[in-house]
Amino acid sequence: MDTLHTIDGDHVAWARELADGGARYAVASWIDVLGRPKSKTVPIDHLPNLLAGSERYTPRGMGGIGRMNPIESEGVAVPDPSTLRVLPWDRRVVWLAADLHVGPDEPFALCPRSVLKRQVEAAREMGYIAQLGVEPEFYAFRQESVGSNRLEPIARSGELKPSPAYDVESTLDSMPFLDRLCGYLEELDFGVFxxxxxxxxxxxxxxxxxxxxxxTADRLTLFRLAARQAAKECGLFATFMPKPFADLWGSGAHFNMSLEDLDGTNVFREGTGWSKETYQFVAGILAHAPALSAVANPTTNSYRRLVDRLADGQVSWAPTKISYGYNNRSCMLRLPANRPAVENRAVDSAANTYLAAAFMLAAGLDGIRRGLDPGEPRDDLSYQAGIERLPRTLLGAVEAFENDPLTTEVFHPAFVRDYAEMKVAEWEQDHREVTDAERSTYLLNL
Structure with missing residues (x-):
C-alpha cells in the first residue's frame, strides 16, 4: 500500500501494544465543513501505514466541502499521533485527528483543521499561544418522538416554567444519560468540572x-461523537441544531479564548484588571464580527437563535448586537470576572470549531496588530437600538464573509468560493420554503 511518508518502526510496536490491549481498528478522522469526522477504518496492525498517510480520499462534496468531482486529485489523511484515544464506548476502536493533504507538505485547501493550524502558527509568530475553552449546549430527546410534532425531553420535569435551567430534579432525572456521557469524557481526560x-x-x-x-477543537469533535453515542445507548438522540423550536432556548457553544506568552503566562490579565492586549483583541473580533458570523453561525437555523426574544416573549439571552461588556450576557463578547478570557457568546452549537476558532483568533490578532480600540463597554441590555447588529440571516453573514479582507488571509480562495456557494444555496433553499406559519398568517388575511 502506498504511503505519503515512511513507516515508523516505533509505530509498529505501538500498534502491537494497542492490539494487546484489545484494540482491533483505527480511524484517522479528517473534519468536514459541517464539523463531522470522516475516515476509513483500518485493522489495528495497519496503524503504522495509517500514520504514514496510506489512506486516500476524494473529499469534495462529502459534508459540504465543495462540489463532487470524480476526476479530482485525491486527498491524503495525515494523522496527528498525539491525538490517539481509545474510544471508551467501543474499546475496539482507536481514534486520531487528521489533516487532509494533497502532497507531502501541502494541506488540502478546504481542510478545516489545517486552517486552524495556520492561525495557531500566526499567533506563535507574534509570541502567543492561543487557548480555548468551549461551553457546548445541546438537546437530547426521546428516540421514539423523532418525526412527531413535538420532540419529548428525557424527563417531564424538564418542562418547568419559565425554564428548567440549573434544576437539580431535571438533572437527576436525566442522570442515566448524563452519567454515561460524563464517564466517557472522564476516560478521554476532558477534565469535566x-x-x-x-x-x-x-x-x-x-x-x-x-x-x-x-x-480543544479536536476534543469538541470527540465530544459530539460521545454525546451522540451515549444518547443512542440510552434510547435518545442528541442534536446540536441551534434552534429546534421557536419557544425553546437556542444552543450556543460559547468560545472562551485567551492568549498566553511563550512562557505560559496569560497576557489578558494586568494586575487585577484587563490588559491593553485584551481590549485590542476584543476590538478585532468586533471589527470582523459580521464575517465571523458566517462560520460561527453557519446554518439558516442559526439566525433563529440570534433574536432578542423567544416566541413566548422571554428574553432569549442570545446576542444580537456587535457589543462587549463585563458581566453583560446580552453582549456578543463578555469579559467575565472569573477567568482571563474573552467569551464569544454568539458562536452556536452548529459551528465547526476549527473554522470558528481560526477566524476568531485571526480577528483578535488583527486587533492587536492594528492597536484597535473597542470603545466603551455596555452595561445595559444591548438589544436596544443604536448598536450595530449582527447579521440577521445566513445570506447577510456570507456576504460579509466574502467582502471582509481578513477572510482571504484566513482561508484559501478556493475555500471562500466553495463555502460561500454552499451557504448561499442553503439560504436560497430555506427561502423557497412556504411554512404552515406563513399560511396561517397570510392565506386568509391577504
Missing amino acids: SFDAEGGEGQYEFDFAHRPVLE
Whole structure:
C-alpha cells in the first residue's frame, strides 16, 4: 500500500501494544465543513501505514466541502499521533485527528483543521499561544418522538416554567444519560468540572478544562461523537441544531479564548484588571464580527437563535448586537470576572470549531496588530437600538464573509468560493420554503 511518508518502526510496536490491549481498528478522522469526522477504518496492525498517510480520499462534496468531482486529485489523511484515544464506548476502536493533504507538505485547501493550524502558527509568530475553552449546549430527546410534532425531553420535569435551567430534579432525572456521557469524557481526560440542565426542555451543557486551541477543537469533535453515542445507548438522540423550536432556548457553544506568552503566562490579565492586549483583541473580533458570523453561525437555523426574544416573549439571552461588556450576557463578547478570557457568546452549537476558532483568533490578532480600540463597554441590555447588529440571516453573514479582507488571509480562495456557494444555496433553499406559519398568517388575511 502506498504511503505519503515512511513507516515508523516505533509505530509498529505501538500498534502491537494497542492490539494487546484489545484494540482491533483505527480511524484517522479528517473534519468536514459541517464539523463531522470522516475516515476509513483500518485493522489495528495497519496503524503504522495509517500514520504514514496510506489512506486516500476524494473529499469534495462529502459534508459540504465543495462540489463532487470524480476526476479530482485525491486527498491524503495525515494523522496527528498525539491525538490517539481509545474510544471508551467501543474499546475496539482507536481514534486520531487528521489533516487532509494533497502532497507531502501541502494541506488540502478546504481542510478545516489545517486552517486552524495556520492561525495557531500566526499567533506563535507574534509570541502567543492561543487557548480555548468551549461551553457546548445541546438537546437530547426521546428516540421514539423523532418525526412527531413535538420532540419529548428525557424527563417531564424538564418542562418547568419559565425554564428548567440549573434544576437539580431535571438533572437527576436525566442522570442515566448524563452519567454515561460524563464517564466517557472522564476516560478521554476532558477534565469535566460541571454539567447541568440548561434553559430548554431536554437541553444540557457540559464544561471542561480549556486547552490550546487546536487540542480543544479536536476534543469538541470527540465530544459530539460521545454525546451522540451515549444518547443512542440510552434510547435518545442528541442534536446540536441551534434552534429546534421557536419557544425553546437556542444552543450556543460559547468560545472562551485567551492568549498566553511563550512562557505560559496569560497576557489578558494586568494586575487585577484587563490588559491593553485584551481590549485590542476584543476590538478585532468586533471589527470582523459580521464575517465571523458566517462560520460561527453557519446554518439558516442559526439566525433563529440570534433574536432578542423567544416566541413566548422571554428574553432569549442570545446576542444580537456587535457589543462587549463585563458581566453583560446580552453582549456578543463578555469579559467575565472569573477567568482571563474573552467569551464569544454568539458562536452556536452548529459551528465547526476549527473554522470558528481560526477566524476568531485571526480577528483578535488583527486587533492587536492594528492597536484597535473597542470603545466603551455596555452595561445595559444591548438589544436596544443604536448598536450595530449582527447579521440577521445566513445570506447577510456570507456576504460579509466574502467582502471582509481578513477572510482571504484566513482561508484559501478556493475555500471562500466553495463555502460561500454552499451557504448561499442553503439560504436560497430555506427561502423557497412556504411554512404552515406563513399560511396561517397570510392565506386568509391577504
